[in-house]
Amino acid sequence: MKNVTEYLYPSDLSQALILYAEHEESAYIAGGTHLAAESRNNTKRLIDITRLGLNEIIDGNGEVQVGATATITEMYSSPEISKVGNGVLKKACQLIADTPLRNAITLGGNISRLYTWVGLPVVLLTLDAEVEIMNLHGERKRVPAADHFANGGVKDGDLILKVRFPVRNAWFHSYEKFSLTTADYTWLTIAFAAEVKDGKITDARLAVSRITKATRLKAVENALIGQEIANIDVESLLTVLESSVDIVKDFRVSKEYRRQLLGVLFKRMIQKLQEETK
Template sequence: MKQLQEFIYPNSIEEALSFLDESTEIIAGGTHITVSKNQSFKRLVDITRIGLNYIKKEDHQVRIGSTTTVTEMIESSIVRKIGNGILTKACQLIADTPLRNIITLGGNIARYYPWAGLPVVLLVIDAEIIIVDKEGLEQTISATKYFKNAKVKTGEIIKEVVFPVQSDWFYRYEKFALTTVDYSWLTMAFGAKNEGGSIVDPHIAVSRITKVTRVSEVEKLLEGKELSKLNINEVIQTLRTSVNVVSDYRSSKEYREHLLGILFKRMLNEMKEEGK
């Protein structure tokens, strides 16, 4: 980082915003800059002291500040109530202990990291992302919109993420990797209601094998279907053809499509068994 001239530690969100421009990079956990190809920044702004480290329970939702670390989320009994523990599980499967101690919620969703574990969780849980711009204006963006085309821009800071608490929903999260600390080969999350044995409002999100996305074709196919009469093979076939699976040096497209089907079949069978 030969061009680096300043390292700033602001004490408020307003102060942090005042330093942001094209030549500046925000540092939260700081884990990405170590591996980033872009080392041309003149100024780094550390946002870990601007008051965004919190987990707050409200009536039917939980607000998590963007600099809250993965370990802090794992240890929180409030976070365990979000999506029947789906956020806690996804956090537990991120990297290793030293990294979990510094990686932050905001840092995991600010850019597109194909191996990032949290975006699929935000998508299936209908989380909302609060972004603040240089004028101090707050924008609330649904996770679906955010990951489609509304990522945080230069001059903005992710302030917090709002998670609804829906304890009557069925949720599952899977990260397929060779070891627990390995980068993901496939990341997937599923959430839906079981109303009298039928699937209602299904949310399916995948990443790593494709750009993080919800799978609306399969969500439409599943809507209102009775679990006991579900043609799982048809669902799996539709899933494999609707996701634009890409291969990488770790595994082929065919292998990943196969894996996608197996993991989702397992989730649907568990939903049937649980009756929720």
């Protein structure tokens, strides 16, 4: 941030877009926790979006809408967030960093780019959330989370306005983050959701991050569908799981260790599913 010469508070959304468009080296800033830590950053103009009323959390019509500048603490403390996916979104918020960071980090900042270590993308994926974005022409669009992350997050100048989370409480949901301490970088983040009817899995979502960019593992999801809860073929699922992820390098921990970890956390989630849907 050493090149920053202007720090601006737009009065409304359209002014934010104008301020962004008129300067080549602009960036939106929300919690600032990533921007402040970026050493190679040429940004000259910062446009603070935290006073635009984009932090509302609204429950209605089977979904909870969360404004992009809601902080992780605001989300964690919100009764509406507890309703999403039987509390899975709240759990994901709880496991992000530490209290001072959770007070600053925003939903929009957490999902704007493909930072593999961040906690919320996998839950957006397993909940089939939608990201609402406004482009520099003021046009709004709703993008399924899977497309948002597959496309690399926001494009230059796009502003995330909110995320729509389906409540989806009839499903089983689970979320795990493995790290040495809560504030340490995660080694693996995984979220799992399953719809169970008459003792069988009828639909499933499985998403991982850190070992790769946040992504759904569709081959495993397909292999889960149709399995009887009492007789889930965990060993064959583990074979599919292993071949569906190309684990990226991490200087702190080997690929083999993380492959093992993936299997262990996945097995635990399956056991929990079996216990909770008996």
